[in-house]
Amino acid sequence: MTGISARRWKKFAPLFLLMLPGLAYLIVNNYLPMFGMIIAFKDVNFSKGILGSDWIGFKNFEYLFKTKDAYIITRNTILYNGFFIVVNTIGALALAILLNEIRKKFFQRFYQSIIILPHLISMVIVSYLVFAMLSSDTGLVNKSILPLFGAGEISWYSSKQYWPYILTVVNVWKGIGYLSVVYLASIISIDPEYYEAATLDGASKWQQIRTITVPLITPVITMMTLLAIGRIFYSDFGLFYQVPMDSGILSETTNVIDTYVYRALMNLGDIGMSSAAGVYQSIVGFVLVILSNYAVRKFSKDNALF
Amino acid sequence: MKRKMIMLSAVVAMMLPLAACGSSNGNSSPSGSASSGASGDDGGKSYELTVAYFSLGSVPKDQLLIEQELNKITKTKINATVKLLPISMSAWQNQINLMLTSNEKLDLMPLLGTTYANQVAKGQLVQLDDLLSNQGEGIVEALGPDYANAAQIDGKTYGVPTIRDLAQSYGFYMTKDLADKYNIDLSQVKTLDDVEPILKTIKDNEPNKIPMVNATNASPLTSFSTRDTLGDDMGVLLNNGQDLKVVNWFETEEYAADLKKMREWYLAGYIAKDAVTVKESKSDIIKAGKGAGSLAVMKPGFVEQESRQSGAPIVSVEMLPPVAKTSTVTNIMWGIARNSDNPEKAMQFLNLMYTDKDVVNLLDWGIEGKHYVKVSDNVIDYPQGVNAGNVGYAGTGWLFGNQFLSYVFKGDDEHLWEKMKEFNAGAIKSKALGFTFDSSPVKTEYAAVSNVLSQYRIALECGALDPGKMLPEFIAKLKDAGIDKIIAEKQKQLDAWAAAKGTEGK
Secondary structure, three states, X not given: OOHHHHHXXXXXXXXXXXXXXXXXXXXHHHHHHHHHHHHHHEEXXXXXXXXXXXXXXXXXXXXXXXXXXXXXXXXXXXXXXXXHHHHHHHHHHHHHHHHHHOOOHHHXXXXXXXXXXXXXXXXXXXXXXXXXXXXXXXXXXXXXXXXXXXOOOOOHHHOHHHHHHHHHHHHHHHHHHHHHHHHHHHHHOOOHHHHHXXXXXXXXXXXXXXXXXXXXXXXXXXXXXXXXXXXXXXXOHHHHHHOOOOOHHHHHHHOOHHHHHHHHHOOXXXXXXXXXXXXXXXXXXXXXXXXXXXXXXXXXXXXXXX | OHHHHHHHHHHHHHHHHHHXXXXXXXXXXXXXXXXXXXXXXXXOOOEEEEEEEEEOOOOOOOHXXXXXXXXXXXXXXXXXXXXXXXXXXXXXHHHHHXXXXXXXXXXXXXXXXXXXXXXXXXXXXXXXXXXXXXXXXXXXXXXXXXHHOOOEEOOEEOOEEOEOOOOEEEEEEEEHHHHHHOOOOHHHOOOHHHHHHHHHHHHHHOOOOEXXXXXXXXXXXXXXXXXEOOOOOOOEEOHHHOXXXXXXXXXXXXXXXXXXXXXXXHHHOOEOOOHXXXXXXXXXXXXXXXXXXXXXXXXXXXXXXXXXXXXXXXXXXXXXXXXXXXXXXXXXXXXXXXXXXXXXXXXXXXXXXXHOHHHHXXXXXXXXXXXXXXXXXXXXXXXXXXXXXXXXXXXXXXXXXXXXXXXXXXXXXXXXXXXXXXXXXHOEEOOOOOOOOOOHHHHHHHHHHHHHHHHHHHHHHOOOOOHHHHHHHHHHHHXXXXXXXXXXXXXXXXXXXXXXXXXXXX
C-alpha cells in the first residue's frame, strides 16, 4: 500500500467500523434468511431436510389464488393500506405543523405525548377498547350515543359495511402520533432564518407553510411514503384480526392477505405455503418500491431514494 | 486520544454483533443451555431424556423437585434421567415446530390430533411399531388393541393415545339453583326440542342470564354431534360413522335443520347477541352469573369437574350416547421426535408413564406429603395448609400417560376410573376408528376451505346469520374452494384404509 492510501484508510477506518454492526445486523437478519425463499418452492419434509425436499414449483402459491377470495383479499389489502398511507401522511403532516406552532414548550410536549400514546398500546388492548364502544350488550355507542340521536341499535360485529370506516379511524388514531413526531423532528431542524426572512417580507403563516415547511421536508415525506409503499402488501395483522374480533361475517371487508394466510394455515401448519405467502408479499412490495421510486425520480431527482 | 477513540469504536463494533447473536440464541432455545449443561456431567451410560409437554398455566414452583424425584425413579428403573420441559399452551405449536425443525434435543412430546397427520407426513416423528413391541408392551396392554391402533397411518403407528376419556358423549347442563327454582327435570331431555322450553323459562324469568352459553370461536352446535367428523368436518361420516360413505356435512338436511333451530334460538334471545365474538370461557360466564347452561361434551366425572370450574353446583343430562372416533382418541397422544438420539430409552420412559403408578402420580399430583396426602387407598386431598391456590405443583391428569393409575381427588367419585373404563369400553365405535386423514395431497383446497369455514361457520351456527339466505351461499363457497375434491380424496384414503384393515384382520 502507498503512503497516501494508508493515510486515507486511517481517516475512514472509524467510519467503516461504525458501519460494521449495522451491516452485520442486516446480513444476519435480512440477507441470510433470504436463502429460506427456496422453502416456498418445496414440499418440505423434515426427514429429508430442506435442501433434500422435493421441488414442487409454484404449487405452494396456488391456495393464494384458488378462490374468488383472492380478489377480495388483494383488493382489501391494497385499498386499505393505500388509503392509510394517504390519510396518515396528510394527517401527520398537519399535526406536526400545528404542534410546531405551539409556543409553550410544556403544552407541546403534553400534546405530543397524548398523541403518541395510542402507538404504544398493544392491538389486543385496542380491540377491547373498540369492543367497549361497539359491543351490542354493553357498548357505549349502542347504549348511550345512538339513543341520543333516536337511532336504533346496530349490531356492529355482524354488519360489514361499517368496518372500512372503523378500521380507518382506529388505524389513524393509533398510527398518526408516531408519524407526526417523525415529521415534527424534521420541521424543527429547518433553519429559523427562512421563517424570519419570510416574516420580514410579509408572508402569512399559510404561505410560510406552503413555501418553506412542506418543500423543505419533502425528502422525508417521500422517504416515509416509499417505505410505506414497500409494505403495502403487508397488513397490520392485529388491526385486521383482533379489532374485528375475528368475526367471520365481516370477512368481506376485513379479510386481508395476512389474515387469510393465518386462517388457511392454522390447522395445516405448512411452512412451504406460509413461505409462499411471504415471498409473494415481498416481491410485490419490492416491485412497487422500485416503480414508485422510478416515478419519483422522473418527477424530482433529488427526492428519490436511489 | 484519537487512537483511543478508534480502539474504542473497534471494540464496540466487535461486541455488538456478538451480543446480538448471544441473546438471540438464548431466546430461541430455552432448552439448549439446559441440555448442554446436563450432558456435561454425563457419567457415561445414563441417558438424559428431554420431555417437552404443554402446561396450561404458569410453570409450577416445585417443578424442579418433581424432576429430581422423577429422576430417582427413572435412574433405577431404566437408567435414564428426565429433563422436563413445560411449554405454555399458547406457545406450544410454534415452539415445538421450531424445536423439531432446528433439530434441538427432544425425545418425547405430546401430539395433538389436529396436527398429527401433518407431522407424520413431514417426517417429524419416529415410527413406533417395533419400539412398542420391544420396550412398550405395557402401553399396548393398558390401551387395548382397538385404541392402541387408533393412531395408525398407512398401517404404521407414530403416536400412542393417553389413557383417559377416549369416547365422548354430548348433553345439556345448567346450574342447579336455576333447575331447582323452576322445577326443571333434566332427566326427560333427549333432543334439542326438549331443551327449548327450558331455555324459554330462563329467558322469561331471568332476563340477565344467557340461557345458552357458547365458548370462544365455537357455537352451541360445536358440542353436539351425531357424526364422525373425521378430524376436520371437511367430509364426515353420518350416524357416528356406522357406514363408510364420506358426505358433505354442510349439505345435509340434518345440518340445515340444526341451523334453523339455532336461528330461532338466536332470534328468541336464547343465544347471546355477542355469541360470535364472545371471548370468555363458558364456565367464566356462568361463574359471573351471566349464563344459565350450555350444551357440552361429557364424560364420567363431568358434573364434578364443571361444578368446580363454574363455582356453582350444576346438573346435567346425557342426550347422545358415548362414541369413540379417531378424533376423540387421538386428540392427545405421545410420540417420539425424530430428533431423539435414543428412541429405545424414550419408549422405556413412555412405558413407565403407562404402567408405573409412582411415575403417573408424581407427574399428576406431585410429591406425597408435600403436594397431597392420602385419605384412603385411592383418594387424596391437599395437606394441611395447602389449597388449590398455593399448592407447589399440579399436573394435568389427562396428559401424562395412563390417568387410570392416578389417585382420585377428594370430592370426585371414588370409582371414577372404573366408570371411565366402562364408558370407554361401552362406547359406540365409529367404523372409521383408527383412520387418520392425510390432507397433504389436497392442501391447496384444504387451506381455501379452512378460510370459508372460518368466515361462515360460527356465525351460522350461532344463529347470527339467516340460514335461509346464507347457507346456500356458504355451500357454494365451499364448493368453489374445492371441498368436493377433499371429500373424494378422503373417501379414497378411507377405502384404502378399510381394505387394508379387512385383509390383515378378520
